[in-house]
Amino acid sequence: MIDFHCHLDLYPEALRLLPEVSRRNLFTLVVSTSPRAWQATSRVFAGYDNVRVALGLHPEIFEKKQSERELLLENVRNTQFIGEVGLDGSRRFVGTLELQERLLDEVLAECAVHGGKFISLHSRGAATRVLDLIESHRDCGVPVLHWFSGTPKELRRAVDLGCWFSVGPAMVQAEKGRRLFAEMPLNRVLPETDGPFAARNGIPWMPWEAISISDAASELFGRSADDVARTFEDNLRRVLKHSEKPLDFMRAQESAQRDLPF
Ligand SMILES: [Zn+2]
Secondary structure, three states, X not given: OEEEEEOHHHOOOHHHHHHHHHHHOOEEEEEOOOHHHHHHHHHHOOOOOOEEEEEOOOHHHOOOOHHHHHHHHHHXXXXXXXXXXXXXXXXXXXXXXXXXXXXXXXXXXHHHHOOOEEEEEEOOOXXXXXXXXXXXXXXXXXXXXXXOOOOHHHHHHHHHOOOEEEEOHHHHHOHHHHHHHHHOOHHHEEEOOOOOOOEEOOEEOOHHHHHHHHHHHHHHHOXXXXXXXXXXXXXXXXXXXXXXXXXXXXXXXXXXXXXXXX
């Protein structure tokens, strides 16, 4: 099981959940909402090889956290995982969109300077602008568009640009999300929850429930749920193959794995 985008630090009793998440999931990417939160969470979540904390500055709190811009940029070199970063062009945040854009431009440039990173990206209401920036920083690493909600045309452009996608149970419950999911190349999709923000009947999805998208994938792609789950694991290994520090679970299974093209 994989959760490539969750806010584990924001669950009630996160520290109690942490060992369970590590045990139940093959890999979990904990995205942070600000560089200070990244520092604190990295400290308290240390010691779990398969739970990684990504350095981020969430576009929804960009205005409040602008003072952490330097901290964000200067730490890009210190981590392989960036997120949650991106743009939010929805009505509430459109006022800061240009400033958000300037920051994302700087973050992606920094990612490119430091050899490329895994970047979990928010793009609500601003998919074209996010894709424009990815296009102008082709060496930024692996952009993973989280909960993509753009148009089918924007999706095709993202695929052409080499983007990956993280898809969660909340996304596939909605008709629009299912339609977009069906158009994604399954070999570039990773499960996510976006919990605790994403919830079902008020109860946050747990990081080990991201895999429940296998049922929707099975239906949309005409493959068995087991086959889909295996594809997600292959995807994870393939995408992380180029990480500076291979994860323990990858080393252990390396010999059994065929060499997949990046
Ligand atoms: Zn998120």
